[in-house]
Structures are given as structure tokens and as C-alpha cells.
Amino acid sequence: MNKFKHSLLIFLFLNIFINCKNINGWPINSSGTVQTNWTGTWHGIVDTYPKGELGYGWNVTWEIGTYPMIDNTCTTWRAIYTENDVVQIDKNNQFCRGRDSNDLFIRESGGGKIAVQQIHDELISPFKSQNAFVVVRMRMREDILEEEVLMTDDNPAIENVIVSLRIQSVHKIKMKRMSIYNV
Numbered sequence: 001m002n003k004f005k006h007s008l009l010i011f012l013f014l015n016i017f018i019n020c021k022n023i024n025g026w027p028i029n030s031s032g033t034v035q036t037n038w039t040g041t042w043h044g045i046v047d048t049y050p051k052g053e054l055g056y057g058w059n060v061t062w063e064i065g066t067y068p069m070i071d072n073t074c075t076t077w078r079a080i081y082t083e084n085d086v087v088q089i090d091k092n093n094q095f096c097r098g099r100d101s102n103d104l105f106i107r108e109s110g111g112g113k114i115a116v117q118q119i120h121d122e123l124i125s126p127f128k129s130q131n132a133f134v135v136v137r138m139r140m141r142e143d144i145l146e147e148e149v150l151m152t153d154d155n156p157a158i159e160n161v162i163v164s165l166r167i168q169s170v171h172k173i174k175m176k177r178m179s180i181y182n183v
Contacts, residue, residue: 026067027121027139036121036140037180038064044145044175046081053169058083060173062145068097077106128154132168145175 026038042062046055058081065075077095081088092109095116104116106125116125122139133154138147149171155163 027118027123038140038145039066040064040180041178042145042175043178044173047172049170049172053171055081055088055171058088060175061178062175064095068095071097071099071103073097074107133165143177145177147171147173147175 026036040063042064044060044062046058046060048054048056061080061082063076063078063080065077068075074094074096077093079089079091079093081090094107096105096107097103098105104118104123106114106116108114114125114127116123118124122137124138125136127134127136131154133152135150136147137150138145140146149169151168151170152165153168155165157163
């Protein structure tokens, strides 16, 4: 192989490697060295602060499909919450990629759309709902998928004044993968 072809192959390989930092799309781990894979079925238990808030002790099963690598595609993003084997909430949503890799959102089964940002090793979704300001953070730590939901009051802003918000509740779920098949 001549030097030009060899150099071209090295250039193409490096270009692919640099541009494809997320081979499967899911965030890189916190060390920045290992690709995570969220695809599969996960199970955990909801913990709330303060204790006893709605959802405390509920079992949750998450079904997550393969990352949408192509523009204008979606994947499974379903969460089923049960208490004493009775379904309390069934969120049959989709995780979607819009116009490009920075246009991520959750399409709710009821028709709503929640923007998602990938920041470092987390997926973060801030939104307002029913007089609350909510921030949802999801990340993978080793083999555990974590979700944290922070809910605050939604007080209106006042120009040139800091408006304090009070925490309503914090919900945390640490989930273990039950299966890795494509959902």
C-alpha cells in the first residue's frame, strides 16, 4: 500500500473515531472512558425525600430501547410504577432524536414533548408541570442506572429580584438491569 493510501486510511479512522465519541449514542460514563448502554429492562425502588411522599417505596420497571442514532427517530422509554403489584403509573413514552444529535426529547404518550439535554454523562430534562418546576437527571454509575427528580414550587420571577423556590420533594431511583434485549 502506498504512503498516500496509508495516510488516508489513518486520517479516515481518526476522523471516524473523533466524530463518533458515542458509538451507541448513550452518554459516556463519568470517567469519560467507557461507553454506557442503557438499552434493556431495568428495575428499582423509588425513594423520596421527605419520606412518605407520593411514590415512596413503589417498584419501577423501565424499558429503554436502542438509542435513536438517526434524525427524526424514536425509541422505547417506558416506566411502570407499581405498589403492592398494582400499577399506579404507566408512562409509555418515547425517547426521540429530532433534527440532529442535540435535538433530543421525550414524547409523552399523551402528546406532550419534554426537551432533553445530554450534559457530560447525564440526560437532563427541566420542565414545568402543575405549579411545579421539575428537573429530572438520569445517569449510569457503573452498572446502576440512576434517576433523580427534583420538584420545587413554581413562583413567578420578578425583574431585578431573586425569587426563592422551596423544594417540594426529591425522588431517587437506583435501577439494576434485568435484561439487555432490545426493547
